[in-house]
Amino acid sequence: ARVAVLISGRGSNMAALLYASRLPDCPYEVVLVASNDPDAAGLALAKAERVPTFALSHKGMGRAEFDALIDAQLRAAGADYVALAGYMRLLSPEFIDKWGGRIVNIHPSLLPRYKGLDTHTRALEAGDRTVGCSVHEVTAELDDGPVLDQIEVAVLPGDTAETLAARVLIAEHQLYPRALANFVTRDRTPEAKLGRVREIAT
Numbered sequence: 173a174r175v176a177v178l179i180s181g182r183g184s185n186m187a188a189l190l191y192a193s194r195l196p197d198c199p200y201e202v203v204l205v206a207s208n209d210p211d212a213a214g215l216a217l218a219k220a221e222r223v224p225t226f227a228l229s230h231k232g233m234g235r236a237e238f239d240a241l242i243d244a245q246l247r248a249a250g251a252d253y254v255a256l257a258g259y260m261r262l263l264s265p266e267f268i269d270k271w272g273g274r275i276v277n278i279h280p281s282l283l284p285r286y287k288g289l290d291t292h293t294r295a296l297e298a299g300d301r302t303v304g305c306s307v308h309e310v311t312a313e314l315d316d317g318p319v320l321d322q323i324e325v326a327v328l329p330g331d332t333a334e335t336l337a338a339r340v341l342i343a344e345h346q347l348y349p350r351a352l353a354n355f356v357t358r359d360r361t362p363e364a365k366l367g368r369v370r371e372i373a374t
């Protein structure tokens with residue numbers, strides 16, 4: 173499967189997806205990294221790794237108009253799936269219509285708890301004993317689609333939002349490649365999956 177990754181910043185989850193894609197049994201490849209922020213640090217990493225990139229600031233542009241340009245890039249790259257990795261923009265209903273059922277996102281909370289921003293601060297304020305991360309299918313509502321997979325992370329005495337974010341990020345990097353691999357192969361029959369394993373082995 174051909175995956176385009178959308179980022180807005182650091183791109184550590186994009187990097188986790190990319191490096192996992194180079195393992196021998198991975199069912200997806202990263203064919204494009206696109207950003208709505210031309211200064212996103214993750215773009216430099218993608219370029220250094222020879223992954224095609226596309227960057228365009230959304231400023232001064234309508235949501236549907238901007239997403240149509242992203243859509244054109246995804247099609248040109250031959251992408252089958254879209255993985256959001258720290259992409260800090262809501263997608264337009266038009267875009268969701270086109271890519272519906274083929275978009276996933278990673279979110280730093282145990283959804284359905286704490287949609288939106290500042291998840292770790294909110295979890296600490298609520299006195300949660302465990303936090304975590306979720307990969308979910310993307311729908312028109314923010315952080316709302318069906319949850320595909322999660323990892324729980326224990327809250328330690330003395331944890332701050334920053335220490336929690338750092339530890340949850342480690343879990344995110346484990347979770348996202350596995351969840352994406354499962355997502356892109358979910359329709360494959362067990363025989364077809366086995367066929368792919370044989371193909372690699374020979």
Ligand code: GRF
Binds near residue numbers: 184186257278344
């Ligand atoms: C991650 O915590 C992700 O869960 C959230 O935004 C952050 C992005 O980090 N959606 P990075 O750009 O992948 O390093």
